[in-house]
Amino acid sequence: MPLNMQPLSDKFSVAITNVDLSKNVDQNLFDEIVDVFVKKQVLVFRDQHIEPQHQVAFSRRFGPLEMLYDEDQRVPGFPEIAILSNEKVDGKFIGVVAAGDFWHSDQSYRRETSLATFLYAHKLPKHGGDTEFADMHGAYESLPDDIKKRIEGRMGIHQRSKLGNPRVAVTREGGEEYYERRATKNVTHPIVRTHPVSGRKGLYVSPRFTVGIQDMDDAEAQPLLDTLFAYQTAPGNTYRHKWTLGDFVMWDNRSVNHQACGGYAMDDIRLLHRTSTQGDQPF
Numbered sequence: 001m002p003l004n005m006q007p008l009s010d011k012f013s014v015a016i017t018n019v020d021l022s023k024n025v026d027q028n029l030f031d032e033i034v035d036v037f038v039k040k041q042v043l044v045f046r047d048q049h050i051e052p053q054h055q056v057a058f059s060r061r062f063g064p065l066e067m068l069y070d071e072d073q074r075v076p077g078f079p080e081i082a083i084l085s086n087e088k089v090d091g092k093f094i095g096v097v098a099a100g101d102f103w104h105s106d107q108s109y110r111r112e113t114s115l116a117t118f119l120y121a122h123k124l125p126k127h128g129g130d131t132e133f134a135d136m137h138g139a140y141e142s143l144p145d146d147i148k149k150r151i152e153g154r155m156g157i158h159q160r161s162k163l164g165n166p167r168v169a170v171t172r173e174g175g176e177e178y179y180e181r182r183a184t185k186n187v188t189h190p191i192v193r194t195h196p197v198s199g200r201k202g203l204y205v206s207p208r209f210t211v212g213i214q215d216m217d218d219a220e221a222q223p224l225l226d227t228l229f230a231y232q233t234a235p236g237n238t239y240r241h242k243w244t245l246g247d248f249v250m251w252d253n254r255s256v257n258h259q260a261c262g263g264y265a266m267d268d269i270r271l272l273h274r275t276s277t278q279g280d281q282p283f
C-alpha cells in the first residue's frame with residue numbers, strides 16, 4: 001500500500017494519513033515506513049487512537065526500548081512509556097514537566113545513543129506546547145567548505161548535566177541537586193556523523209549536550225560550536241510541529257535535533273506518552 005504523504009517542510013518531515021498504527025502493520029508496510037523514516041527523518045501519523053500497548057508494540061520494532069526517567073514518571077504497567085506532562089494529581093506531577101527544553105538529540109551523552117523517539121498526545125494545551133525539529137543533514141550540507149574542513153575528523157564532547165553548560169538554564173524545581181546526581185562521564189562522538197542506513201553525513205552536536213570539542217581550546221571550540229548551532233536552526237533547516245490530538249510523531253535521532261517549545265500555562269494541561277529505542281554508537 002503506497003503511503004499517503006504530505007510534506008511538512010521543504011526538505012524533511014512528512015505527515016502520513018493512511019496508516020492506523022493500532023492495527024497490525026504488516027512487514028511490507030513496516031519496511032515502507034522505515035524507508036520514509038530514514039529519508040524524511042520526522043514522521044507525523046495523523047488521526048491515531050493509540051493505547052499504551054500499541055505504542056510499545058510499534059516502537060519496539062525499531063529496536064530495544066529505553067527505560068527512561070523515574071518509575072513514578074512512567075505509565076503504570078508500561079515502564080517503557082514515560083509521561084511528559086504538567087498535570088498534577090494530589091498535588092504531585094504525574095510525569096516529567098520540562099523534558100527536552102533545549103535543542104538536542106536524545107541520549108547523545110551516552111556511548112550508544114537513541115535511534116527513534118515516539119510521542120503521542122493525550123492532552124494538549126490551548127496555547128503553546130509545540131515541538132520543533134532541525135534537519136542535521138541539511139545543516140551539514142549548508143556549511144561552507146572551510147567550516148566542513150575545520151570539523152572533519154573532530155569529536156564533540158557530550159555531557160548530560162546542565163550544570164557547567166552556559167548555553168542552557170536549569171528550569172526544574174530542585175534542578176541543581178537533580179543534575180548533580182545525574183552528571184555523566186563525558187562521552188565523545190564525531191561532530192560529523194554518518195547515518196548508518198543512508199550513508200548521508202549530518203551534524204551531531206547540540207547546545208543541550210555538547211559542551212566542547214576534543215583536543216581544541218575553548219577559545220576556538222566554543223565560537224565554532226556557536227557557528228554550527230546557528231547553521232542547525234537556520235531558516236530552511238527546521239520544522240515546528242503544532243500538535244493536534246491524534247498525532248503520533250516519531251523522529252530519527254541520528255539525523256534530527258529537536259526541542260520542546262513550552263509556552264503553555266501550568267494549568268493548561270499537556271500530556272504526551274513518550275517511547276524511544278536504543279541505537280548504536282555514532283561513527
Ligand code: SIN
Pocket residue numbers: 084099100101117129130131132258259260261272274
Ligand atoms: C522530548 O524532547 O522528548 C520532548 C519533546 C516535547 O515534549 O515536545
